[in-house]
Amino acid sequence: MVLAGGRSLRMGTAKAALEWHGSTLLRRTLGVLARVVDGPLLVVCSRDQRLPKIPAHVKVVEDPEPGLGPLQGIAAGLAALADQAHAAFICSTDLPFLHPAFVRRVLTALTDDFDVVLPVASGYPQPLAAAYQITLGPLVAELLAAGERRLTGLFHRCATLRMDDATLLADPVLMRVDPALDSVANINFPDEYQAARRQLAPQITVQYSDAGSNNGCGTSRTVRAATLSAAAAAEGLVLRSPLIATLNGETVCLDGDIPLVTGDMVAFSCADAGG
Numbered sequence: 001m002v003l004a005g006g007r008s009l010r011m012g013t014a015k016a017a018l019e020w021h022g023s024t025l026l027r028r029t030l031g032v033l034a035r036v037v038d039g040p041l042l043v044v045c046s047r048d049q050r051l052p053k054i055p056a057h058v059k060v061v062e063d064p065e066p067g068l069g070p071l072q073g074i075a076a077g078l079a080a081l082a083d084q085a086h087a088a089f090i091c092s093t094d095l096p097f098l099h100p101a102f103v104r105r106v107l108t109a110l111t112d113d114f115d116v117v118l119p120v121a122s123g124y125p126q127p128l129a130a131a132y133q134i135t136l137g138p139l140v141a142e143l144l145a146a147g148e149r150r151l152t153g154l155f156h157r158c159a160t161l162r163m164d165d166a167t168l169l170a171d172p173v174l175m176r177v178d179p180a181l182d183s184v185a186n187i188n189f190p191d192e193y194q195a196a197r198r199q200l201a202p203q204i205t206v207q208y209s210d211a212g213s214n215n216g217c218g219t220s221r222t223v224r225a226a227t228l229s230a231a232a233a234a235e236g237l238v239l240r241s242p243l244i245a246t247l248n249g250e251t252v253c254l255d256g257d258i259p260l261v262t263g264d265m266v267a268f269s270c271a272d273a274g275g
Contacts, residue, residue, distance in 0.1 A: 001081070002029050003073040003128065004093045005046035005063045010188045015094045016045075017052040018193060021201055021226035023257040024052040026093045028226075031259040035100040036107065039085040044073045055255075069149045070128060071140060078137035085134055092128040094186045096196050099261050101174040102183035106131045106163070115158035121165060121181045127151040129184045177263045201226040204260050207267040208235045229256025231266045244269045 004016040004026055011018075016026035030041055034055075041058045045051055051060065061080045063073050074090060081088055087110050089103050109117045110131040117131040136158060143153055169175045187193045201224040208219050225231040228247070232239050239245070239254040246267045252258055260266065 001042045001044065001074075001077040001088045001090045002026065002033070002093050003044050003070055003077070003090065004051065005044055005049060005073055011190060011193065014049070015092075015187070017050075018094075020096055020197070021230065023227055023259065025096060026052055027054055027257050028259045029091065029093050029095060029098060030054055030058055031257065032098050032100055032261065033089060033091075033103060036103045037089060039088075040081065042077055042080060042088075044077045044080075068144070071149055071151055071154065072144060074132070074151075075137065075140045075144055078132070078134055078140060081134050082137055087131055087133055089131050090128065091130075092186060094188070095129060095183065096187065097178075097182040097185050098129070099174070099178045099183045101171070101177050102129070102168075102181070105168055105171045105174050109161060109163060113159065114161040116155060116160045118155065118160050118162050119168060119181075119184060120162050121168070121184045123164075125155075125162070126184045127155075128186075177261070200224050201230065202260050202262040202264065204231060204262070204264040204266060206231050206234055207265070208237070208269070209267075210270050225260050225266075227256055227260060228252070228254075228258040228266065231260060232256070232268060235268060237268055242270055 016024065018025045020028050034041060043051065043054065043058055043060045044063055045060060047062045061076055063076045065072055077090065087107065089107055091098065106117050106119060115133045115136055119126040119129055139157060140154060165181060168181065169179065187196050203222060204225055206221060206223050223231065223234040225234055228245060229239055237243060239256050243254065245252050245254060248265050
């Protein structure tokens with residue numbers, strides 16, 4: 001679940017639509033979640049908010065009472081998922097370095113013993129990069145009705161597992177791909193966005209093989225690419241049939257906005273057009 005309905009007063013423009021290596025922050029966040037979450041993808045936005053292009057299968061829910069903060073957005077999202085999922089990774093749209101390994105680490109820690117898994121990175125709680133049980137919906141609604149607007153009010157009323165840096169990084173995969181826990185680095189001001197945008201794109205490996213070549217040999221090299229289209233461009237390829245793309249061994253659609261993260265392996269192959 002992605003909360004995209006904030007007023008973005010400090011940024012001065014809607015964060016969801018901010019450009020990110022040819023895509024948008026919202027599209028990137030949704031794409032990262034799609035690589036981990038089995039259930040439905042959901043965006044919570046303000047009433048009449050214009051969202052950037054997102055995949056057709058993503059469900060969009062309008063916050064019925066915008067301006068009340070993230071707790072209200074979480075309430076709207078939990079209500080929409082009540083009959084569709086057991087748990088949700090809930091995050092803001094402004095996490096450009098969110099890694100699937102971080103999402104997976106947090107979600108797998110959400111057992112029946114806890115209502116919330118709350119990362120505490122560098123000593124700071126990260127309620128908008130956390131896992132929540134869907135059954136919290138009624139409690140959140142109760143808190144809102146009582147005038148509560150703080151997320152800490154929720155954590156004081158439910159079983160919350162707090163995960164510090166050491167606990168998060170006990171996962172060897174997360175330690176390898178995101179040792180600084182940049183997954184929780186958000187952007188609130190224009191200068192923060194510009195600084196983040198200047199950082200190098202993720203380092204990935206690209207392979208290409210042409211089934212129509214004489215020997216079928218392929219190439220493999222390390223490149224910087226934040227999207228599938230950028231990875232294809234690094235090989236001088238265009239994302240259209242008969243090209244076939246796989247991401248970490250799984251075939252993916254030729255959607256250029258599919259986000260890539262550090263450690264990814266992208267392979268392209270082209271069927272013999274004359275076969």
